[in-house]
Amino acid sequence: MAADLIVGIQWGDEGKGKIVDLLAQKYDIVCRYQGGHNAGHTIVVAGKTIALHLIPSGILNPKATNIIGNGVVVSPEALLKEMEQFDNLEGRLLISDKAHLIFKYHEQIDKARERLRGKNAIGTTGRGIGPAYSDKVSRQGHRMGELRDIDTLLDKIMDYFKANEAYFKALGIASPKKEELREELELYRQRLLPFVVDATNYLWEKMERGGHKILLEGAQGTMLDIDHGTYPYVTSSNTIAAGACTGLGLAPKDIGKVTGIAKAYCTRVGNGPFPTEELGALGDRLREQGHEFGTTTGRPRRCGWFDAVAARYASRLNGCDELALMKLDVLDGFEKIKVAVAYEYEGERIGYVPSDLENVRPVYEEFAGWDKVEGVRGWDDLPIEAKLYIEALEDLTDTRIGILSTSPDRADTIIRK
Ligand code: GDP
Numbered sequence: 001m002a003a004d005l006i007v008g009i010q011w012g013d014e015g016k017g018k019i020v021d022l023l024a025q026k027y028d029i030v031c032r033y034q035g036g037h038n039a040g041h042t043i044v045v046a047g048k049t050i051a052l053h054l055i056p057s058g059i060l061n062p063k064a065t066n067i068i069g070n071g072v073v074v075s076p077e078a079l080l081k082e083m084e085q086f087d088n089l090e091g092r093l094l095i096s097d098k099a100h101l102i103f104k105y106h107e108q109i110d111k112a113r114e115r116l117r118g119k120n121a122i123g124t125t126g127r128g129i130g131p132a133y134s135d136k137v138s139r140q141g142h143r144m145g146e147l148r149d150i151d152t153l154l155d156k157i158m159d160y161f162k163a164n165e166a167y168f169k170a171l172g173i174a175s176p177k178k179e180e181l182r183e184e185l186e187l188y189r190q191r192l193l194p195f196v197v198d199a200t201n202y203l204w205e206k207m208e209r210g211g212h213k214i215l216l217e218g219a220q221g222t223m224l225d226i227d228h229g230t231y232p233y234v235t236s237s238n239t240i241a242a243g244a245c246t247g248l249g250l251a252p253k254d255i256g257k258v259t260g261i262a263k264a265y266c267t268r269v270g271n272g273p274f275p276t277e278e279l280g281a282l283g284d285r286l287r288e289q290g291h292e293f294g295t296t297t298g299r300p301r302r303c304g305w306f307d308a309v310a311a312r313y314a315s316r317l318n319g320c321d322e323l324a325l326m327k328l329d330v331l332d333g334f335e336k337i338k339v340a341v342a343y344e345y346e347g348e349r350i351g352y353v354p355s356d357l358e359n360v361r362p363v364y365e366e367f368a369g370w371d372k373v374e375g376v377r378g379w380d381d382l383p384i385e386a387k388l389y390i391e392a393l394e395d396l397t398d399t400r401i402g403i404l405s406t407s408p409d410r411a412d413t414i415i416r417k
């Protein structure tokens, strides 16, 4: 049976966690395939809030197995901290032995490079994501499975420091102390190795046997994709649906239904182009009504209007069968709601996303606002203005909107027939 997939179609923080948690009640296996603890997925159930960074958002379904795939970069320290929130993870959490490790020095490199970039900083989460992926690609990274033999791993890390001595010195990063590092690795070996498996084989077996429903959970969003996002202001992985193939060891034909997650407006954390950003009072109002502060870093998110050009691009890139439109309630009380329906670029009106997105200006269409949709759980109970807005977004993105969300709570969701 093919695996269904959830993917962010904006700049992250679209509400993926809420939808994965909601859908996970019907799935047996939930997998993360890229990113690391730069992600922050918030779930609210019956007034209780849970923030997840590395553990897939299926963890609240006690029957689901949660997999951290080979495409994820794992900070053992962050993972152990996150695991403390849950009892009995044995058998409910599996980590690929091919997932790369993030060490303290990756975080130090990330922060040092950001400092050196000055005003051109990416605005990373400072979690060491980029440096860990760089080490993976330059074949000097280390994988989960290497925790099986920490003596060898320790020697390799010390050699790596020696080989890159000048670089580390220039960044002001000291070599780790061998005995301290050994203790750290020993702790990770003891606590994490019981969860480490060949995750690809595990998934293949379940797929071949049949009867297991599998959900794949993307982190970040399409516009932060290393290839198709707003490079270099992106994250260091393929966030799009295609990333699930490499990040788990699946073939394209293993992917089933793709649901793109979008906010009813737009946000972005960190630097880089954001055509529909509102820098004034309207942006402040969206930030306040939407509580737009990062789950991972607490940074205020930049806010603006729904960008239908970028959303249509993202829907095509991911092959979205449908969209979930989140945070519709945040637009409650706005008299007028704007949507970018095209861009002005090099003196022309265009309907696609050029690779230099910083040089476009949005062309807006205005829609009438509504009083209140907060907590609405049925399509028929939505005000006509909200229905018209949703239908217009379906037209503009060429994608059906199958799910609507009207509060952070799992229960406040409309599944359209
Ligand atoms: P993710 O990274 O895509 O999982 O999204 P985040 O969890 O970082 O950010 C989304 C935020 O919006 C979280 O605080 C959610 O609890 C919240 N949220 C999700 N859906 C809704 C909604 O429909 N309405 C409101 N008001 N908040 C929502």
Ligand code: IMO
Pocket (backbone or CB within 6 Å): 008, 011, 012, 013, 014, 038, 039, 040, 041, 122, 123, 124, 125, 126, 127, 128, 129, 130, 218, 219, 220, 221, 224, 233, 234, 235, 236, 269, 270, 271, 295
């Ligand atoms: P979730 O999964 C929003 C952004 C950072 C920065 C850029 C690169 O919660 O949607 P990185 O630390 O990855 O090297 O930072 O990517 N970023 C996110 N923005 N949501 C996220 O994850 C993000 N993960 C990274 O702000 O601009």
Ligand code: MG
Pocket (backbone or CB within 6 Å): 012, 013, 014, 039, 040, 041, 042, 295
């Ligand atoms: Mg988030």
